[in-house]
Amino acid sequence: MTRPLRFGLIGCGFFAQNHLHAWAQMPEVELVATCDIDTGCADAAAQAFGGTAYADAAELLARGDLDFVDIATTPPTHRMMVELAAEAGVPAICQKPLAWDMDDAKAMVAAMADRGLPFMVHENFRFQYPMRRVKEVLDSGAIGRPFFARISFRSDFDVYANQPWCKDAERMIIADVSVHQFDLTRFFLGEPTRLFTEALRVNPEIRGEDVATVLLQLDDATCIVDTSYESRSDHSTYPQTFVTIEGTDGRVTLGPDYHLQVVSGGDVHEEVLRIPQHSWSSEPWDCIQDSVVNVQRHWVDCLTTGRTPETSGADTLRVLDLTLGAYESLETGLPYSVGRRL
Ligand SMILES: NC(=O)c1ccc[n+]([C@@H]2O[C@H](COP(=O)([O-])OP(=O)(O)OC[C@H]3O[C@@H](n4cnc5c(N)ncnc54)[C@H](O)[C@@H]3O)[C@@H](O)[C@H]2O)c1
Structure with missing residues (x-):
């Protein structure tokens, strides 16, 4: 048996x-x-999970015995x-x-890349179990060729309690959450060519935007990404992402509380997805927590097989281009031609 991969967490x-x-x-x-x-x-x-504790990342990396760093x-x-690194x-x-x-x-x-080192971005939304199921439906051809999508993340959950830096960030919800939805757009549909953004600050106590809507155009599909930290509801669905994708032969919908519906030709399939549970996971975070397991498994799999990670550093430049383009569109009031910064 090969020895475990040694890693450090910074x-x-x-x-x-x-x-x-x-x-x-x-x-x-x-x-x-x-x-x-x-x-x-x-x-x-270190006490709870093992290893030696450092205050300085350079010192940690100078150990010389790490197979990777997180x-x-x-x-x-x-x-x-x-x-x-x-x-x-x-x-x-x-x-x-x-x-x-x-x-x-x-x-x-x-x-x-210059040193030939594997490099992945921990972009976990596409690794959520419900998103993998939606992708399976698309890949099966059940809804035909997709031409419209809406990827929605809306709640009034107090994110500032756990992530106080979100309060002071000049660029907030697009950089913090829509970024995941941009990656999902690419995962489900491919590369957008053009986008247009509208955004608001609803909570007067924060610095950046907390509500955003981005219209993304692809060669043969349109996608709406909408994100909000100020949306009241009958019950909290944080941190769930809702998805609707319409195709030439049907529709797949991932609604509140993980209700999946697939309309395919004359058939309708309904299912409430069960999120894989772990001893340390708990609602409402379980879907995100499980996706972290999937991300980390994918990274180890890529490290041991030499495969390029789905969300490699190079791939993620495209997500950053969409994110920066979304802010540029907001500032100029004009559409952004995707890829200009690549
Ligand atoms: N993928 C997701 O779903 C998700 C969710 C939340 C946060 N995040 C990301 O995780 C990252 C961390 O966010 P967070 O909310 O945990 O922030 P955090 O502030 O709670 O944690 C960051 C930690 O890094 C430490 N740190 C800062 N500078 C350091 C340095 N020079 N050397 C060593 N340690 C240093 C801080 O002391 C802090 O403990 C961000 O990039 C955020 O976007 C991702």
Whole structure:
């Protein structure tokens, strides 16, 4: 039997707790180092999950025995972390968004590619079980050729309690959530060619936008991505994403509480999807938590087989182009020609 892959985790904050639990259930990997500038966080993670705690990422990467590093810090530090990993010759998986700037993102992708190092972005929405099921329906041909989609994420959940940085971010919900929906658009339909954005700030206590609608045009389909942190409802569906895709022969709908409906020709199939559960997962996060397991399994699978990850650094440049283009459209009031920054 081959030995487990040794890895370090940099950034032991809010979302990294999911990473830690998911890694802990994978016998293929061994956590040997944790790192956080908040040493209490690094210590707590090391005590609960193993490894040596560091305050300095460069020190962690200088160990010389890492098979990969998992970067779960906030975006402003991602470039520095990825470049450190590249210099140390260590493959890296980095949380989304890779960067807020295309030059930074390209530099990160180049730093890893120049050394031939595997590099993946932890973009987990396409790895959610319901999204995989929707994709299976599309790939089966049950609804024919898709020509319209709506990918919707709307709630009034208090995200600021767990992610206080969202309050101060100049660019908020598009960079934090629509980014996932852009990746889902690509996953389901392919590459958009043009987009147009409208957005609002509804909560007066935050700095950026908290409601956004983006119209994406593809060669032969149209997709609406709509995102809101200010939408009241009869019950909370956070953090669920709703999907409707219409095709030439039918329609697939993923509605509230994971109701999947497939209309195919004259047939209607209805199902309430059961999200795979883990000892550490709990509602309402279970779907996201399970997707973290799927992301990390995919990364280990790619590392051991040499396959390119679905959400490689290079692939993710396209998501960043859509994200930056969405803000450009908002600022100029004009459509953005997708790919201009690539
Ligand atoms: N994929 C998802 O569904 C999802 C959900 C939430 C957050 N995220 C992403 O996860 C990342 C982290 O977000 P979060 O909400 O957990 O943030 P957080 O602030 O809770 O955690 C980040 C941690 O990184 C540490 N850190 C910052 N600079 C560092 C440095 N130079 N060296 C070492 N440690 C450092 C901080 O001390 C903190 O503990 C972001 O990129 C965010 O977009 C993804």
